[in-house]
Amino acid sequence: MINFFTKFADEGFDEGDDDDSEDEDPATAYGGTGGQDGKQMPVMWHQTLLTLVQCYRPYLTPANCLKLKALVKVH
16 A cells, blocks of 8 residues: 555656646645645545555554655655
8 A cells, every 4th residue: 555655756646637728727636725836736635545554554664654655754
């Protein structure tokens, strides 16, 4: 699960944004406010990450903690 979340730090949230329609602003398409780079994650993503950390805190390795800290700085 840690790897699932940390891949968003590298890839961003642009997946599936291949169409060139101008009807919808991609920065706000998923409930984001259009932060500085337009890669704002939805609230549900943040809540799920928080739940993961709270439930599995005793099982996280120091390497996992460093990955999650880097992820939080990006998102």
